[in-house]
Amino acid sequence: MTFTESDIKFEKINWKQFEELCYDILHKYQFHSLSWRQGGGDKGRDIEALFTVINPIITSYTEKWFIECKHYSKGIPIEQISGKLDWAVAEKVQHFVLMTNSYPSIATAEYIEKRQRELNFKVHIIDGKLLKQKLLVFPDLVVKYFADDAVVLIQGMLRQWLSHDILPDIVALYKISKLIDARALNIEELTFLFFAFESCDYEDAITFGDLDIEEFSFDFLIPTIVAHTNSKFPIKKPKDLNFDSRIYFLGGGTSTVTTQETDHLTWHYLNLIENNRMIDIIMVRKNKQINVLISTGTIISFKRYKYSAPKFNFSIKNLQKDNDIENNMI
Known part of the structure; x- marks a missing residue:
């Protein structure tokens, strides 16, 4: 780490x-x-x-x-x-x-x-x-000598994912959300936790699962993630993303895309965080290591960015969720 x-x-x-x-x-x-x-x-x-x-x-x-x-x-x-x-x-x-x-x-x-x-x-x-x-x-x-117990636990989860592609389940994430001080985590650990939460079947688990947990989120990590900004906004799309998720963002929805081949994974997250500001995250896992790019910017600067989009039979501005993409793509 x-x-x-x-x-x-x-x-x-x-x-x-x-x-x-x-x-x-x-x-x-x-x-x-x-x-x-x-x-x-x-x-x-x-x-x-x-x-x-x-x-x-x-x-x-x-x-x-x-x-x-x-x-x-x-x-x-x-x-x-x-x-x-x-x-x-x-x-x-x-x-x-x-x-x-x-x-x-x-x-x-x-x-x-x-x-x-x-x-x-x-x-x-x-x-x-x-x-x-x-x-x-x-x-x-x-x-x-210096990491607290919660940080050590998260680092173990991260190593498990890097080595064996095993993410923590929703119960583990719920317990971590009650323990962790986001300021104690580095950029890789913060992004990994946020990715793990975004990747779990949260809504189904809360709605249909027989779990003794209350509703929770990892949005409290976002201010600390933003503090680790290390790239210009918006981030240039990595070559291994087979399409650019940013063309699906509507300035109020959430766009997430994950592509994976063997040990090589790329995750892209884009969302509105406050007023007209947006957060743009790209995480790449390769050879049991992760690299993270984080940027923030305004919707105005985002709309000026040029994207090459596939053909759709709907208006992009009405798109709200990723599952709508699958239902409407030609």
């Missing part, structure tokens, strides 16, 4: 979870022989690790690293670092790393810079900003 730095909220985890997070990311970056020194008396490091440098010209060599993890809400003071560097000198390491969700205070940064001149090992600082960038390389770690 795709995450941004805003998805990583260090305040959601405590100091011990932060140390575990640092351990996990070191492992991801090919450090080995890791030792997480939990409890008191860590002797200058929370984690000790080895890193083997593979050089194609000379013999490979292994270096000793000390990693100090600091989960702070403000700048890290000098006294939290000075003794750690002394231990690194005594233990003859090659590298010392300060990993933190915050940052060294100005005084601490200056202290480290001065100490570096006399030390025979390199001091590295990974502050909160850089740590987020490192974490984004590994979405599974972002999910493990």
Whole structure:
């Protein structure tokens, strides 16, 4: 899945979870022989690790690293670092790393810079900003430490659909609608949920199904989807759509078209959202990944767009629903 730095909220985890997070990311970056020194008396490091440098010209060599993890809400003071560097000198390491969700205070940064001149090992600082960038390389770690339960559930549904073409049923969608905060979802997750709802037999299930659920919709997702606008309006029709659904839109109805061949699916959604504004969405699933284009614009700009339409024996302006298309096409 795709995450941004805003998805990583260090305040959601405590100091011990932060140390575990640092351990996990070191492992991801090919450090080995890791030792997480939990409890008191860590002797200058929370984690000790080895890193083997593979050089194609000379013999490979292994270096000793000390990693100090600091989960702070403000700048890290000098006294939290000075003794750690002394231990690194005594233990003859090659590298010392300060990993933190915050940052060294100005005084601490200056202290480290001065100490570096006399030390025979390199001091590295990974502050909160850089740590987020490192974490984004590994979405599974972002999910493990920062995603809430509802987001994890939706991500599982999305993976199930991408891998096995199985969409959540109406009961699952109903429960999700009561749990989710749309702001916690990215553009792919938002569009997937909206597509899943639009693809289910909602009206039949509510009217004829023996289900203990009340009427619901996913319209509450639309403002957040609109916030992810990433294309000009209207979106240019993908080549794999065998016709352009926008010619069926009447400025008040809804137009949805789905085409699918094996693992390749294209979904197009067009609707009026407020006043004379419209939303235009195209989602493409291919090779177990999805790409989403979202745009918004006015009915006036929509009507100026040129479309090539098949022949009909009815007036397009009177068309209201997709099933009318099937009944009226020549």
